Amino acid sequence: MNIKNVYILDDRAILYVNGEDAKEFFQNLISNDVNKVSDTNSCFTSLLSPQGKFLYEFIIIKHKSGYIIDCEKTQADGLFKQLSVYKLRSKVEILNLSNEFVVAAFGYEKFLTFDEAQDIPGFTLKYREDPIFLDPRNKQLGARLIINLEKLYLSLKKLGLQDSNLKDYYSFSHKLGIVPKDLNKLQNKLFGIECNYEELNGIDFKKGCYVGQENTARIKLKNKLSKRLLPIDLVKGELKEGENIYHKEKEIGKVLIENDYPFALIKFRDVNLSENIDFNTKEASIKIKKPDWIKNN
Numbered sequence: 001m002n003i004k005n006v007y008i009l010d011d012r013a014i015l016y017v018n019g020e021d022a023k024e025f026f027q028n029l030i031s032n033d034v035n036k037v038s039d040t041n042s043c044f045t046s047l048l049s050p051q052g053k054f055l056y057e058f059i060i061i062k063h064k065s066g067y068i069i070d071c072e073k074t075q076a077d078g079l080f081k082q083l084s085v086y087k088l089r090s091k092v093e094i095l096n097l098s099n100e101f102v103v104a105a106f107g108y109e110k111f112l113t114f115d116e117a118q119d120i121p122g123f124t125l126k127y128r129e130d131p132i133f134l135d136p137r138n139k140q141l142g143a144r145l146i147i148n149l150e151k152l153y154l155s156l157k158k159l160g161l162q163d164s165n166l167k168d169y170y171s172f173s174h175k176l177g178i179v180p181k182d183l184n185k186l187q188n189k190l191f192g193i194e195c196n197y198e199e200l201n202g203i204d205f206k207k208g209c210y211v212g213q214e215n216t217a218r219i220k221l222k223n224k225l226s227k228r229l230l231p232i233d234l235v236k237g238e239l240k241e242g243e244n245i246y247h248k249e250k251e252i253g254k255v256l257i258e259n260d261y262p263f264a265l266i267k268f269r270d271v272n273l274s275e276n277i278d279f280n281t282k283e284a285s286i287k288i289k290k291p292d293w294i295k296n297n
Contacts, residue, residue: 001107006161013076018066048212111143177291237284
């Protein structure tokens with residue numbers, strides 16, 4: 001990313017959770033350890049089904065007496081309802097503040113120019129009252145500022161940032177191997193651990209129980225992770241959601257997101273992804289890339 005570029009992530013929503021039971025509430029639900037979240041650290045996490053399947057992913061940021069949730073806008077209503085279902089008698093308040101706050105992303109190099117900045121994914125500081133944090137999934141994705149919409153453009157001007165094409169940010173995220181949008185297409189179609197959440201700092205295997213923990217831990221401990229969510233590039237033809245992917249007539253995966261930034265669930269142990277080779281669906285030729293940050297297992 002150019003050091004002066006900023007991307008207004010109008011596809012993101014902001015929820016706010018507070019109340020005296022907020023920390024315990026999150027700890028019993030999410031795949032990461034909410035105790036990691038502080039004024040100087042934010043974390044990436046997920047909310048899984050009881051079977052460990054993907055439902056929602058989001059970033060949690062400490063703010064005042066509660067927690068900000070930065071999630072994809074298309075997932076916001078579902079996440080709000082799911083959290084409300086689990087709320088029961090907990091002393092927790094859940095608010096949707098998406099009409100008041102906005103998320104802006106800018107480069108890793110720019111983040112490091114702040115006096116208090118540290119080169120640590122998730123590191124969080126304040127610009128006046130507003131949180132800025134280095135993306136906890138992968139620092140190459142840069143930093144994010146969560147700010148009241150009314151203050152946005154004045155603050156960006158003072159920071160020397162220029163509004164840039166959001167598609168460039170999506171393309172960069174896809175190339176890096178991190179899903180930028182269309183997360184609802186993944187719901188209940190793969191296990192959370194198959195979304196590479198271990199490498200993206202989204203799972204804590206040392207914390208106590210949470211929703212979906214049993215199958216997540218079993219896959220990890222028994223080394224049964226055989227499929228991963230990986231980016232695909234269309235060489236020619238047309239992709240369709242749900243289509244099988246083949247290599248030399250052997251089925252090795254399935255297209256889950258078919259739009260501009262496509263991803264597929266790939267049986268990565270069944271094929272050598274280091275080679276520059278073509279794979280195919282019924283109507284398309286594609287390439288699959290295993291990101292450098294994924295462990296060789």
